[in-house]
Amino acid sequence: MGNRGMEELIPLVNRLQDALSSVGESCSLHLPQIAVVGGQSAGKSSVLENFVGRDFLPRGSGIVTRRPLILQLLSGNTEYGEFLHCKGKKFTDFDDIRKEIEAETHRLTGSNKGISSVPIHLRIYSPHVLNLTLVDLPGITKVPVGDQPADIEYQIRDMIMQFICKENCLILAVTPANTDLANSDALKLAKDVDPQGQRTIGVITKLDLMDKGTNAREILENRLLPLRRGYIGVVNRSQKDIDGKKDIKAALLAEQKFFLSHPAYKHMAESMGTPYLQRTLNQQLTNHIRDTLPAFRSLLQSQLLSLNKEAEEYKQYSPDDPARRTKTLLQSVQHLAADFEKLIEGSGDKVDTVSLSGGARINRIFHSHFPYELIKLESDERKLRREINYAIRNIHGVRTGLFTPDMAFQAIVKKQISRLEGPCMKFVDMVSQELVTTVHQCIRKLSSFPKLQDETERIVTTEIQQQESKCREQVMLLIDIQLAYINTKHEDFIGFSNAQQGFNQINKKIVARMAGNQGVAPLSSLIVIRKGWLTISNIGFMKGGAKGYWFILTAESLSWFKDDEEKEKKYMLPLDNLKLRDVEKGFMSSKFVFAIVNTELRNVYKDYKSLELACNSQEELDSWKASLLQAGVYPEKVTVDEQGNGALENFTDPQLERQVETIRSLVDSYMSIIYKTIKDLMPKTIMHLMINSVKEFISSELLAQLYALGECSALMDESPEQQKYREEVLRKHAALKEALAVVGKISTSTCTTPMPPPVDSSWIQPSSLATSGKPLGRGQAPSAPRVPAHIGPTHSTSTDGLQHLTGQPNRPPPSVPRRQPPAIPNVK
Numbered sequence: 001m002g003n004r005g006m007e008e009l010i011p012l013v014n015r016l017q018d019a020l021s022s023v024g025e026s027c028s029l030h031l032p033q034i035a036v037v038g039g040q041s042a043g044k045s046s047v048l049e050n051f052v053g054r055d056f057l058p059r060g061s062g063i064v065t066r067r068p069l070i071l072q073l074l075s076g077n078t079e080y081g082e083f084l085h086c087k088g089k090k091f092t093d094f095d096d097i098r099k100e101i102e103a104e105t106h107r108l109t110g111s112n113k114g115i116s117s118v119p120i121h122l123r124i125y126s127p128h129v130l131n132l133t134l135v136d137l138p139g140i141t142k143v144p145v146g147d148q149p150a151d152i153e154y155q156i157r158d159m160i161m162q163f164i165c166k167e168n169c170l171i172l173a174v175t176p177a178n179t180d181l182a183n184s185d186a187l188k189l190a191k192d193v194d195p196q197g198q199r200t201i202g203v204i205t206k207l208d209l210m211d212k213g214t215n216a217r218e219i220l221e222n223r224l225l226p227l228r229r230g231y232i233g234v235v236n237r238s239q240k241d242i243d244g245k246k247d248i249k250a251a252l253l254a255e256q257k258f259f260l261s262h263p264a265y266k267h268m269a270e271s272m273g274t275p276y277l278q279r280t281l282n283q284q285l286t287n288h289i290r291d292t293l294p295a296f297r298s299l300l301q302s303q304l305l306s307l308n309k310e311a312e313e314y315k316q317y318s319p320d321d322p323a324r325r326t327k328t329l330l331q332s333v334q335h336l337a338a339d340f341e342k343l344i345e346g347s348g349d350k351v352d353t354v355s356l357s358g359g360a361r362i363n364r365i366f367h368s369h370f371p372y373e374l375i376k377l378e379s380d381e382r383k384l385r386r387e388i389n390y391a392i393r394n395i396h397g398v399r400t401g402l403f404t405p406d407m408a409f410q411a412i413v414k415k416q417i418s419r420l421e422g423p424c425m426k427f428v429d430m431v432s433q434e435l436v437t438t439v440h441q442c443i444r445k446l447s448s449f450p451k452l453q454d455e456t457e458r459i460v461t462t463e464i465q466q467q468e469s470k471c472r473e474q475v476m477l478l479i480d481i482q483l484a485y486i487n488t489k490h491e492d493f494i495g496f497s498n499a500q501q502g503f504n505q506i507n508k509k510i511v512a513r514m515a516g517n518q519g520v521a522p523l524s525s526l527i528v529i530r531k532g533w534l535t536i537s538n539i540g541f542m543k544g545g546a547k548g549y550w551f552i553l554t555a556e557s558l559s560w561f562k563d564d565e566e567k568e569k570k571y572m573l574p575l576d577n578l579k580l581r582d583v584e585k586g587f588m589s590s591k592f593v594f595a596i597v598n599t600e601l602r603n604v605y606k607d608y609k610s611l612e613l614a615c616n617s618q619e620e621l622d623s624w625k626a627s628l629l630q631a632g633v634y635p636e637k638v639t640v641d642e643q644g645n646g647a648l649e650n651f652t653d654p655q656l657e658r659q660v661e662t663i664r665s666l667v668d669s670y671m672s673i674i675y676k677t678i679k680d681l682m683p684k685t686i687m688h689l690m691i692n693s694v695k696e697f698i699s700s701e702l703l704a705q706l707y708a709l710g711e712c713s714a715l716m717d718e719s720p721e722q723q724k725y726r727e728e729v730l731r732k733h734a735a736l737k738e739a740l741a742v743v744g745k746i747s748t749s750t751c752t753t754p755m756p757p758p759v760d761s762s763w764i765q766p767s768s769l770a771t772s773g774k775p776l777g778r779g780q781a782p783s784a785p786r787v788p789a790h791i792g793p794t795h796s797t798s799t800d801g802l803q804h805l806t807g808q809p810n811r812p813p814p815s816v817p818r819r820q821p822p823a824i825p826n827v828k
Contacts, residue, residue, distance in 0.1 A: 033070070033133045033134065033135055033163075033168070033169055033170070033285075034132065034133065034134045034135065034169070034170045034171075034172050034281055034284075034285055035134075035135045035137060035160075035163045035164050035169050035170070035171055035172065036048065036134055036135065036136050036137060036172045036174060037137055037140075037160055037164065037171060037172065037173055037174065037186045037189060037190065038139060038140070038173065038174030038175065038185075038186045039139050039140045039141075039175075039176075039184075039185050039186065040139035040140065040141050041139070041176075042139065042174045042175060042176050042186070042205060043174060043176060043205035043206060043234075043236045044065075044136060044137075044139065044174050045057040045059065045064070045065070045136065046205070046236035046237060047174060047203065047205065047234060047236065047274070047277070048071060048134065048136055049248060050234070050236065050248060050251070050252065050274040051073060051129060051130075051132065051134075051274065051278050052073065052124055052126060052128070052129060053126065053128045053129070053248045053249060053252075054079075054094040054126075054248065055094060055095075055098070055242075055248070056081070056094040056095075056097040056098050056101075056124075057069075057098065057101070057136070058098055058101055058102050058105075059242070064139075065136055065137065065138045065139060066105050066109050066114065066115045066116065066138055067104075067105050067108065067109065067115065067116050067117075067118060067119065067120055067138075068117065068118075068119040068120070068135055068136065068137055068138075068159065068163070069101065069119065069120050069122060069135070069136040070119045070120070070121045070122070070133070070134075070135050071122050071124065071132075071133070071134045071135070071136060072121070072122070072123040072124070072132075072133050073124055073126070073129040073130065073131060073132040073133070073134070074123060074124070074125050074126075074129070074131055075125075075126070075127065075129055075130060075131055076125035076126060076127065077127060078125060078127075079092070079124075079125065079126040079127065079128070080092045080124075080125055081094070081097045081122060081123065081124045081125075082122070082123045082124075082125075083100060083104070083120070083121065083122055083123075084121035084122075084123075085104065085120070085121070086100070097122070101120060101122070104120050105120070114148065114149070115138055115152070115155055115156060115159065117158075117159045117162060119135070129278075130278050130279065130281075130282040131282060131286075132278070132281055132282055132285060133285065134172070134281075135163055135169075137156075137159065137160050137163065138156050138159065138160075139156075140153075140156060140157070140160070140185040140186070140189075141153060141156060157189070160189060161189070161192075161193070164189065164190065164193050164194075165193050167199075168288070168292055168296075169199065170199050170200075170201065170281075170284060170285060170288060171190045171193075171194060171199050171200045171201070172201055172203055172281070173186035173187050173189075173190045173200055173201070173202050173203065174186055174203045174205060175187065175202065175203070175204060175205070176204075176205050176206040176209075177204045177205065177206050177207045177209070177210050177216045177219075177233070178206050178209050178210050178211075181204075181219060181225050182225060182764070184764075187200070187202065187227075187764050188764060191761065191764040195761075196228065196758060196761075197227050197228035197229060197758075197759070197761055198228065200227060200228070200229060201227075201229045201230075201232070201280070201281070201284070202227045202229070202230065202231035202232070203231070203232055203233075203234060203277065204216055204219060204220060204231050204232070204233045204234070205233075205234055205235075205236055206235075206236070207233050207234075207235055207258075207265075208235050208238075208258060209238075215262075215264035215265070216233065216264075217264040217265065219231060220232075220233050220265070220268060220272070221268070222759070225764075226759040226760065226761065227759065227761060228756050228757075228758055228759050228761070229756060230756070232271070232272060232273075232276060232277045232280065233259070233265065233272045233273075234255065234272070234273060234274050234277060235254070235255040235258050235259075235273075236251070237251045252273075252274060252275070255273050255274060256269070256273055259272045259273055293743065296743070297740070297743050300736055300739055300740050300743065301740065303736055304733065304736040304737065304740060307729060307732060307733045307736065308733070310729055311729055311730055311733035314726045314729055314730055315730065325712070325716040326712065328449075328716055329452070329703075329706070329712060329715065329716055330703065332445075332446055332449070332452065333456075333698075333702055333703045333706070335445065336442050336443065336445070336446070336456065336698060336702070337695075337698045337699040337702070339442040339445070340438065340439065340442050340695060340698055341695060341699070342358075343357060343358030343359060343438050343441065343442065344358050344359040344362070344438065344691060344695060345359060346358075346359050346360070356619070357438070357441065358434075358438045358441070361434050361437075362431055362434050362435075362691070364619075364622075365427065365430050365431055365434065366683040368622055368623065368626045369427075369430060369622065370423065370427045370679065370682065370683075371626065371629070371679060372622070372625055372626050372629060373423035373426060373427070374420075374423055374675055374678070374679065375629045375634060375635070376423075376634075376635050377416075377419055377420070377422075377423060384412075384664060384667070385660055385664060387412060387415075388408060388412055388660045388663045388664055388667070389656070389660050391407075391408040391411050391412060391663075392405060392408045392656065392659055392660065392663070393656070395407050395408055405659075406488075408659075408663055409486075409663050409666050409667065409670075410486050412663065412667050413486055413667055413670050413671065413674075414483055414486070416667065416671050416674075417479065417482050417483055417671075417674060418479070418483065420479055420482075420674070420678060421475075421476070421479055424475045424478075424479065424678070424682060425472065425475070427682055427686070428468060428471050428472055428475060428686065428690075431686050431690060431691070432464060432465075432468045432690065435464050435690065435691065435694060436461060436464055439457070439460050439461065439464070439694075440457070443456055443457050443460075447719065447721075447722075448718060448719055448721075448722035449715065449716055449717065449718065449719065449722075450717075450719050451711075451714060451715050451716075451717055452706075452715040452716060455706060455709060455715060456702065456706070459702060459705050459706070460694070460697070460698060460702065463693075463694060463697050463701075464690070464694055467689055467690045467693045467694060468690060470689050471685065471686055471689040471690050474685055474689055475682070475685065478678070478681055478682075478685065482674060482677070482678075486670070488670075490670075490673055492669070492672075492673050493666075493669055493670055493673060494665065494666065494669040495666075527554055527555050528552055528553070528554055529553045529554060529555065529627050529630055529631050530551075530552075530553045530623075530624065530627035531550070531551065531552050531553075531564075532550075532551060532615075532620070532624070533548050533549070533550060533551070533564075533615075534548070534549065534551045534560070534613045534614065534615055534624070535547065535548045535549075535591065535613065535614040535615070536549065536560075536611065536612065536613060536614075537591065537593055537612045537613070537614040538595075538608065538610065538611070538612035539608075546614070549561060549562065549570060550562070550563055550564045550566065551613075552566070553627055553628065553631055554631070555575075555631050555632070556574065556575060557572050557573060557574050557575060558572075558573045558575060558596070558631075559571065559572040559573070571605065573596075573604065573605065573611070575631055575632060575633055577598050577599045577600050577602075578596050578597070578598060578599070578604070578633045579596070579597050579598075579599055579633065579634060579635065579636035580594060580595070580596065580625060580628055580629075580633055580634065580635045580636060581594065581595040581596070581597050581610065581635070581636045582594060582595075582635070583595050583612055589614075590616075591614035591615065591616065592614065592615050592616070592617060592618055592620070592621040593612055593613065593614045593621075594612075594613055594621060594624065594625060595610045595611065595612045595613070596610065596611045596613070596628075596633065597609065597610045597611075597636060599636075
């Protein structure tokens with residue numbers, strides 16, 4: 001009868017199964033059990049019925065078992081069955097049990113031969129059974145029948161894998177004797193998840209149906225196709241016996257007579273047959289349960305500990321208590337204010353290591369996006385010189401001017417300042433959007449109270465819009481202030497007298513460079529502005545295709561290397577006459593691309609007019625653009641004047657040319673002052689009028705405005721999802737406590753027997769489902785546990801030979817292999 005000192009162990013585990021079934025798979029606890037695996041018509045159902053001694057399973061052609069049946073056999077004085085979905089109802093007629101299984105199967109799967117992984121729980125009490133917990137799984141099939149989906153084979157395989165992948169599951173691989181054992185689907189699937197055979201027990205059925213003159217002696221003696229746990233042969237009733245209502249007791253006697261009288265099997269008759277299989281499974285399952293209990297208890301305790309605090313809060317929670325509602329409202333607003341401040345100001349608590357959020361994104365707008373928008377505003381040389389030319393000539397009118405008119409300078413400068421409005425307004429929009437995003441991120445935590453969440457979002461968003469409007473007015477005021485007075489006495493302004501001198505010095509530097517001065521490289525060429533990986537995306541496939549290189553940007557050049565060791569330089573590109581060009585993202589591309597072009601229409605790299613560089617994110621793209629701007633590579637602009645003249649008018653008057661150059665230098669000098677001022681004042685203005693104001697509003701004014709609505713009680717109405725979640729936490733907490741109480745009653749003292757030695761099971765090929773041409777997405781089978789050469793006192797080994805969770809407490813359960821179903825053929 002197995003381990004006598006532990007006869008109550010399996011019933012207690014069955015009670016655990018019932019306690020935890022109320023919380024489904026959410027507890028992630030896998031109880032020890034035996035899964036019965038085999039092909040269609042392999043005799044799985046007959047083996048189970050022989051265990052019980054009754055006909056109670058549905059029968060028929062094709063796939064009959066369409067939902068897993070968790071069958072708990074318990075020794076008792078009376079014989080009856082109970083379903084978990086029909087608590088309190090006893091089924092004494094086993095025909096009614098069959099009908100209930102069929103009805104419950106049809107309830108979820110319908111009558112079209114479909115399958116479902118939701119199990120049916122059946123408990124049978126009988127004086128004729130040993131304590132066992134088995135899982136009857138659908139038979140492995142190859143061809144869809146009737147309305148079955150085309151991927152029925154893969155659906156069944158996935159369902160079987162969900163059970164047998166668990167380390168706490170013993171595998172009963174059922175194979176008919178009249179088929180080729182080497183091609184057994186059950187043994188192949190078992191080999192996938194249990195390569196060393198520590199959890200697999202072979203069962204050979206239909207021994208009485210083998211051809212005359214043949215037998216399975218060598219297989220049952222574990223000599224021909226060995227398994228570590230060996231094989232047990234059984235003889236089930238034939239279809240004629242079933243149709244003739246042959247009694248199972250008589251069938252068991254006939255089975256015993258068959259083994260005792262058969263010349264090939266009589267010497268091993270005591271280790272064959274259904275009763276021996278039942279005893280063996282009882283002993284293996286009992287030992288298996290005993291060895292997994294310590295780790296199972298630890299897992300129960302850890303999950304219960306993680307739920308204790310939350311469950312205690314929910315036990316004392318009274319949703320309709322006005323005082324509780326008021327307190328929760330106050331705490332929610334306080335937490336919202338604290339979370340918003342942490343996201344804006346930064347905090348070391350729960351740092352997001354995946355992406356930027358809150359204040360970090362706003363900081364990037366301050367110091368990367370906004371300066372980039374300002375530099376994009378700078379007119380290109382051709383347009384600026386043309387505008388200065390026209391301004392000077394229009395001011396002189398019909399007269400020829402001897403001096404450079406300062407009115408031309410002021411007209412050009414005011415026009416440049418007016419153009420700042422666009423980037424500044426865009427700057428305000430971007431910060432406002434980031435504030436709204438940050439607020440939404442904080443308000444998500446109020447999802448338990450939908451009305452409070454909606455009202456809070458509306459009030460805070462309205463406040464952000466109001467502060468945004470004030471900020472826009474202040475920005476316009478800043479621009480108007482700059483337009484009101486052009487301060488040519490600013491200490492950083494070069495002035496009219498120095499403009500021509502500065503221009504001449506620039507010309508000298510250009511001449512010196514063209515002369516090719518020899519000597520030490522200037523310091524600027526040694527300063528590295530940025531390093532990183534980029535992909536050159538516009539190199540043709542025939543020349544190697546798009547490749548990634550390690551790029552280094554300095555103030556003088558852009559170089560790229562084979563890798564980040566910077567040993568093998570591929571190319572160095574001087575930055576002279578280079579411009580940035582935006583490139584639209586391709587429809588099928590996940591890369592973000594920009595291009596570098598030459599303003600003199602020369603090839604940038606070898607035979608290419610442009611060099612298209614790709615990076616992996618918009619953030620990385622913006623960062624590279626900002627770095628190139630810092631190195632003096634500005635965005636390309638194609639401009640024409642109002643009359644459509646795209647080419648710069650040639651100067652024929654040297655005096656006019658000098659005046660244009662002078663004013664151009666003055667405009668550059670003055671606008672650099674304006675840009676520096678705006679870049680300094682804009683972040684300060686937005687920080688004061690928008691960010692700090694919204695932060696202060698949430699911490700000081702939000703609660704008052706919520707109270708002013710006059711619906712504080714309604715605001716704190718829970719969502720149905722929160723009510724369901726609270727009930728689930730309490731139910732899970734109670735189930736875990738009950739399970740721990742059950743485990744506490746179990747004594748783990750029992751005797752064990754040595755594990756059979758390893759055998760060569762390489763004759764079992766991998767599952768055909770894993771090696772066929774079908775588009776499976778299944779990963780590799782879980783790796784086999786190591787078998788130590790010497791087991792010390794800290795190891796625990798039982799008759800099932802498993803190296804259990806006590807030896808590997810931190811080993812994660814193997815993941816369930818997944819698959820992609822094949823394409824469903826078109827039915828015409």
